[in-house]
Amino acid sequence: MIPATGTTITYSSGATASTGTVVHVADVGDGRTAVVVDTTAFHPADTAWPDQPADRGSLRFGEATLPIVDAVVGATQGDGLVLGPDVPVRTGTDGWTFVVAHIVAGAGIAEGDTVEIEADAAYRAALSAGHTACHLASLALDAALADAWRKQAPADALGAPAFDALAIQESRILADGSRDVYRIGKSLRRKGFDPAALDDLPDLAVRVNTTLAEWISAGGAVRIESNGPQLADRRTWVCELPAAEVRIPCGGTHVSSLSELASATVSLESVPVEGGFQVVMTTTAVRR
Numbered sequence: 001m002i003p004a005t006g007t008t009i010t011y012s013s014g015a016t017a018s019t020g021t022v023v024h025v026a027d028v029g030d031g032r033t034a035v036v037v038d039t040t041a042f043h044p045a046d047t048a049w050p051d052q053p054a055d056r057g058s059l060r061f062g063e064a065t066l067p068i069v070d071a072v073v074g075a076t077q078g079d080g081l082v083l084g085p086d087v088p089v090r091t092g093t094d095g096w097t098f099v100v101a102h103i104v105a106g107a108g109i110a111e112g113d114t115v116e117i118e119a120d121a122a123y124r125a126a127l128s129a130g131h132t133a134c135h136l137a138s139l140a141l142d143a144a145l146a147d148a149w150r151k152q153a154p155a156d157a158l159g160a161p162a163f164d165a166l167a168i169q170e171s172r173i174l175a176d177g178s179r180d181v182y183r184i185g186k187s188l189r190r191k192g193f194d195p196a197a198l199d200d201l202p203d204l205a206v207r208v209n210t211t212l213a214e215w216i217s218a219g220g221a222v223r224i225e226s227n228g229p230q231l232a233d234r235r236t237w238v239c240e241l242p243a244a245e246v247r248i249p250c251g252g253t254h255v256s257s258l259s260e261l262a263s264a265t266v267s268l269e270s271v272p273v274e275g276g277f278q279v280v281m282t283t284t285a286v287r288r
Contacts (some may be wrong), residue, residue: 002076007099007231010037011055011253012224015017015041016119021246022029022111024099033110033260034083034101035059042117042255044100047112048090052131052173052252055119059104068117070103073231077135086186091251098232111254116172125287128253132222133212133264133285134171134178135248138164140211141266141281144204151192157246165192169278173252178283185276198279199267212264218242219259220267224250262286 002024010018018041024032045054054071063188072084075096082088083101091098095245130161142160153161167182184195198204225247227233237250239258255261263286271278 002036002081002097002099003126003256004097005230006097007036009043009097009100009231010039010041010200010229011043011119012126012226012235012251014253014256015246016055016057016124017041018117020115020117022109022113022115024081025109025111026083026101027107028083031105031107032069033104033107034074035079035083035104035115036081036099036101037117040100040102040117041125042068042100042102042119044073045084046073046091046251047085047087049251050072051134051171051178052127055127056123057117057119059102060108060116061109061113062120064106066104066106067114068102072101072103074099074101076086092234096232098230100231102220103199121155123175123254125255126193127173129261129285130175130177130283131173131250131252131288132237132239132254132258133176133261133283134173134180135206135239135250136212136215136256136258136264137178137266137283138180139241139246140208143211144207145193145197148194148197149192150194153192157248158244163193166193167279176285176287180281180283182279182281183273183276184279185273188276195276198270201270201279205266205268206269209265210271212266215241216258216261216264219257221257222254223256224254256257259285262288 020037020039024036157163
């Protein structure tokens, strides 16, 4: 039976392996089974904000080892479990219990079984580097565009106008990088943003990369703070930068120090769309 507190997660502290008790099993079709464990080190994909993909890895029980083909957030109000895109609310919504569902190709697992879960540590490290670099790049981009606003705008974690938060259309964490898509249209102009600031994207990229180099060379500590150990508890990315400690709500995984990165750089591309254009920022992180 799924506990009312949901899944206890350990990936936010850097764990890539865990042992737990199976609390729910469901056939999801095509020979696949959703396995919910009371505790897991496996990072799932959250369809409400699918920036970081699920870990890769395996689940062991008894003498069997099954590849985990996917991991998604599941939710229940006590009358059946819904998974992935079928979850109708954001993770943490009151009145719901949230779990990590490990999707395996195979069957034979039952409630009460003890299982060992292992995430691919190399892939996790690459995603963690990409996610940290993504946050840094968004802050550096905001800073580089700070003079492009004709009206007062909401501020980011460093106090600059929050271009990233106001213009973001899609964000995806990649192995050792990320891809962010920003929509530049009438809505952003009404908020006071001057699109002319994006006329020279190569120069803008140089300014963003200069800031990134300064921050990474300082080697500041990175940590995740959490209100609790459950999947639904609020977590915050905290990073020491030369000017200030920055805090951004985030449920993903990260490096533990900027000294783990040799560099992070961005490239910027403009793509025309109906009613305006998009700016695509590709961030590349290099680990030491």
